[in-house]
Amino acid sequence: xxxxxxxxxxxxxxxNVGGKNKLPMKVLTELLSSTALAIQNIxxxxxxxxxxxxxxxxxxxxxxxxxxxxxxxxxGFKPEVMILNEMDVKQAVLANPYQKKAANTxxxxxxxTVPSMDTKRIEKLKSASEHYxxxxxxxxxxxxxxxxxxxxxxxxxxxxxxxxxxxxxxTVNKILMMLGDS
Numbered sequence: 774x775x776x777x778x779x780x781x782x783x784x785x786x787x788x789n790v791g792g793k794n795k796l797p798m799k800v801l802t803e804l805l806s807s808t809a810l811a812i813q814n815i816x817x818x819x820x821x822x823x824x825x826x827x828x829x830x831x832x833x834x835x836x837x838x839x840x841x842x843x844x845x846x847x848x849g850f851k852p853e854v855m856i857l858n859e860m861d862v863k864q865a866v867l868a869n870p871y872q873k874k875a876a877n878t879x880x881x882x883x884x885x886t887v888p889s890m891d892t893k894r895i896e897k898l899k900s901a902s903e904h905y906x907x908x909x910x911x912x913x914x915x916x917x918x919x920x921x922x923x924x925x926x927x928x929x930x931x932x933x934x935x936x937x938x939x940x941x942x943x944t945v946n947k948i949l950m951m952l953g954d955s
Contacts, residue, residue, distance in 0.1 A: 778813065778827035780952060782862055783840065784883055785822025786853040786938035794850045796822070804847060805835075818947055822852070823940070825951055853936055855883055859952055861910075866949055868908040869942070871915040876942035880920060882912040883940070888933035895932045898925040912937065 788796040798817035805812050805826065812835065814827040837854040845851035861883075866872075871879040887910050895905060903925055904915040912933055920926035920939075930937055940948075 778829055780825065780827050780859040782857045782859070782948060782952075783822070783824040783826070784855045784857065784938045784940065785824070785840075785844070786855075786936075788822045788852055789820040794848075794852060796844060796848055796852075798824070800847075801844075804843065816951055818951060819944065821944075822938075823944065823948055825948065853938060855885065855938055857883065862945070862948060862952065864909070865911045866945060868911065869913055870906045871904070871913060871942070874915055874917070874942075876946065878915060878917045878919070879942040880914045880916065880926070880939050881942070881945050882914065882929050882933070882937040884910045884912060884933060885936045886910065888912060888935045888937075891932045891934065894928070895925060898928055898932065900924070914939075 785796070788794045798820055801824065802815045802817060805815055805824070811828050811830065812826045816825045817823060835856070837856050841851050841854045865881055865883070869879065869881070888907065890907055899905065900918060900923065902917050903923060905925070906913045912929060914920070914923070914926060914929070916923045916926060925932070929939070
């Protein structure tokens with residue numbers, strides 16, 4: 774990655790899951806490359822909506838709502854989109870209290886805004902083996918029995934009263950690795 778450029782991470786929620794909301798990353802990359810937004814060095818990870826790009830601008834010229842609308846025009850659905858800067862991701866990793874746990878059991882819920890946590894609801898939904906932590910706009914969930922079985926994972930947004938998109942520690946570490954020393 775070019776050190777003279779700013780790096781941004783796009784997290785798109787709910788795409789390519791169970792055959793719904795299909796959005797091939799190659800097509801998305803071509804779409805972003807063809808815009809007049811001066812986006813460069815576009816990389817994707819997995820088919821679940823992880824995009825890294827660079828721009829000379831101090832703020833990404835593409836906004837979350839614009840990207841969601843572009844996807845809606847091209848693919849017929851409007852996903853939730855979050856654009857983070859490089860420091861957001863690095864700070865989220867540093868603040869992770871479950872770094873030493875198995876990477877597939879630790880989940881980062883990146884939130885649109887700072888959540889107002891409903892602790893009573895969380896405590897009611899979480900299993901005895903689950904642990905959670907909130908730091909700024911990231912809610913961490915350690916779910917050793919898997920998020921598929923977790924009542925809390927299924928209801929995180931209700932408990933936080935904010936839109937969020939989840940990535941497990943494996944994915945976050947891969948994104949961090951892709952950022953390199955940018």
